[in-house]
Amino acid sequence: MTAFIYTFGATGRVSLNALYALSRVCVLMVETINWTLVQPFRGRGLRMKAVVFNLVEYGVNSLPIVGLICFLIGAIMAMQSAYQLARFGATQYIANLVGVASMRELAPLMTAILLTGRSGSAIAAEIGTMKVAEEIDALEVMGLNPTKFLIVPKFLAMLIAIPCLTILATFIMILGGYMLSVFALGVDSDLYLNNTARALQMKDFATGFTKSVFFAVVICWVGVYRGFQVEGGAEGVGKMTTSSVVTSIFLIILVDLVFTALFFF
Amino acid sequence: MNDTSEHIIEVRDLVVKYGDRTVLDGLNFQIRRGETFVILGGSGCGKSTLLRNLVGLMRPYSGEILFNGRDITTMTDDERIEVRKRVGMCFQGSALFNSMSLADNVALPLREHTRLASSTIDIQTKIKLALVGLSGFEEYLPAEISGGMKKRAGLARAMAMDPEIIFYDEPSAGLDPIVAAGLDMLIRKMQSTFNLTSVVVTHEMASVRLIADTVCMLNAGRIVGTGKIDELERSKDPFIQQFFERRPDEESDTRDDYIRSLMGIDLPGNAT
Ligand SMILES: Nc1ncnc2c1ncn2[C@@H]1O[C@H](COP(=O)(O)OP(=O)(O)OP(=O)(O)O)[C@@H](O)[C@H]1O
Ligand SMILES: [Mg+2]
Numbered sequence: 186m187t188a189f190i191y192t193f194g195a196t197g198r199v200s201l202n203a204l205y206a207l208s209r210v211c212v213l214m215v216e217t218i219n220w221t222l223v224q225p226f227r228g229r230g231l232r233m234k235a236v237v238f239n240l241v242e243y244g245v246n247s248l249p250i251v252g253l254i255c256f257l258i259g260a261i262m263a264m265q266s267a268y269q270l271a272r273f274g275a276t277q278y279i280a281n282l283v284g285v286a287s288m289r290e291l292a293p294l295m296t297a298i299l300l301t302g303r304s305g306s307a308i309a310a311e312i313g314t315m316k317v318a319e320e321i322d323a324l325e326v327m328g329l330n331p332t333k334f335l336i337v338p339k340f341l342a343m344l345i346a347i348p349c350l351t352i353l354a355t356f357i358m359i360l361g362g363y364m365l366s367v368f369a370l371g372v373d374s375d376l377y378l379n380n381t382a383r384a385l386q387m388k389d390f391a392t393g394f395t396k397s398v399f400f401a402v403v404i405c406w407v408g409v410y411r412g413f414q415v416e417g418g419a420e421g422v423g424k425m426t427t428s429s430v431v432t433s434i435f436l437i438i439l440v441d442l443v444f445t446a447l448f449f450f
Numbered sequence: 451m452n453d454t455s456e457h458i459i460e461v462r463d464l465v466v467k468y469g470d471r472t473v474l475d476g477l478n479f480q481i482r483r484g485e486t487f488v489i490l491g492g493s494g495c496g497k498s499t500l501l502r503n504l505v506g507l508m509r510p511y512s513g514e515i516l517f518n519g520r521d522i523t524t525m526t527d528d529e530r531i532e533v534r535k536r537v538g539m540c541f542q543g544s545a546l547f548n549s550m551s552l553a554d555n556v557a558l559p560l561r562e563h564t565r566l567a568s569s570t571i572d573i574q575t576k577i578k579l580a581l582v583g584l585s586g587f588e589e590y591l592p593a594e595i596s597g598g599m600k601k602r603a604g605l606a607r608a609m610a611m612d613p614e615i616i617f618y619d620e621p622s623a624g625l626d627p628i629v630a631a632g633l634d635m636l637i638r639k640m641q642s643t644f645n646l647t648s649v650v651v652t653h654e655m656a657s658v659r660l661i662a663d664t665v666c667m668l669n670a671g672r673i674v675g676t677g678k679i680d681e682l683e684r685s686k687d688p689f690i691q692q693f694f695e696r697r698p699d700e701e702s703d704t705r706d707d708y709i710r711s712l713m714g715i716d717l718p719g720n721a722t
Contacts, residue, residue: 314548315548318543318545319542319543319545320545322507323546323547325507326507326534326539327558327559327611328531328532328534328559328563
């Protein structure tokens with residue numbers, strides 16, 4: 186009986202905590218959207234300089250690592266499919282497999298996971314450090330809104346950077362598959378390109394693109410939310426930064442599942 | 451001079467809780483325009499908490515905080531922003547924005563709240579930094595300057611919008627006696643040149659004697675005495691006597707060491 190009550194209470198507490206977190210995230214979302222879409226048109230302004238600064242940080246500076254990893258994954262995918270397809274003498278279909286898998290799934294996912302590690306954690310650490318050092322309080326005392334000042338530029342930059350990176354990553358991944366197939370497996374170059382072009386449809390692009398937009402939202406909000414959760418000192422910053430990466434990757438996979446299912450039909 | 455009978459801040463029945471724990475329990479006091487009001491009290495008695503309430507960073511559990519006659523606890527966000535333009539705050543850890551140079555730190559509120567031309571803002575920034583003795587350090591980052599300089603830069607930033615009132619949270623904590631005394635003089639100077647109201651939280655008896663017009667003594671979430679420093683020194687209240695005589699609580703030696711290390715400079719002649 187006590188075990189039952191205990192389980193019951195624990196479940197309740199967990200769901201209450203989850204509900205509370207959800208409500209906090211909702212408040213954050215409403216505030217951010219308000220300061221991104223509504224307030225700038227009431228003459229409150231947007232900090233374009235900060236947006237550009239963050240855009241360079243999240244987008245341009247991530248390009249080398251995203252490019253490298255996606256190229257390698259494209260090549261790996263080509264090899265793995267060749268392993269199966271060679272048995273049927275169908276190596277020219279590597280192009281279809283690599284193309285569709287890159288565009289629909291792997292390019293958005295890899296970009297999002299890399300950006301989580303690179304920029305999502307940085308957002309959590311930056312906001313957490315500012316909170317610990319009372320910089321957020323200082324902003325408020327000056328009458329400057331932390332949402333407008335800190336979150337909106339990051340949010341906008343993320344929202345632009347990730348879809349753009351994803352599109353580039355798709356091409357690079359396909360290029361990786363192409364290079365391996367043509368130079369290592371001896372697939373005909375024109376055949377490969379033709380097959381890729383025929384395999385890819387608008388719907389595939391829409392799937393990948395939609396996913397990438399939602400991934401951007403997840404990465405930014407998890408980073409911000411965890412950053413504001415930081416209590417205490419440097420230790421708290423470290424803890425919340427780690428937890429931002431874990432939460433973010435989990436939610437990215439979840440969102441991925443939902444959208445893959447939606448576009449399946 | 452402004453009418454000295456007019457109060458810039460009036461606190462009525464202020465109760466502040468963290469969860470179920472009451473930290474401030476029914477405070478009542480007034481701060482006159484143009485005076486230096488010092489909040490004294492033992493560690494952890496809620497001085498920083500009181501300051502956070504006075505600047506509106508926290509909502510009290512109950513009670514009123516009137517700023518120029520208007521209650522800031524019930525204001526809308528927009529009204530509160532208007533009030534905050536007229537308030538400056540120096541944080542205990544200075545809270546400078548680490549990614550910005552000192553000049554940008556000071557210029558930030560001007561850039562965001564006014565439509566001044568950027569050349570005007572540059573000049574204003576230079577003036578404010580010169581005021582606290584930091585000319586020539588405009589382009590330094592907060593990480594590149596010392597703790598005392600950070601405190602002064604924090605003061606320059608608090609002064610940026612020409613506020614009516616400045617709050618200082620332990621301005622001289624962690625500084626050597628000479629720098630601490632310099633900061634006291636700076637607080638005095640701000641008050642006399644600009645007729646600023648200053649609200650100072652501090653532990654340092656030496657600086658209290660130097661700067662305070664009115665002292666407010668807190669203990670266990672309540673006010674145990676308010677008045678001029680010599681009035682308080684004559685008080686019969688056991689806590690106030692203990693505080694001024696620097697007598698330790700019976701059981702703890704470490705606290706004695708702590709207070710002694712903080713007040714080792716308790717000789718006004720030496721400090722200045
Ligand atoms: N965020 C918080 N959550 C819960 N309790 C808090 C919080 N901040 C402060 N307290 C508690 O409130 C009390 C007053 O804290 P406060 O920081 O105001 O003290 P203080 O007088 O400024 O001390 P010090 O002189 O050491 O800075 C402390 O006992 C502390 O435990
Ligand atoms: Mg304090």
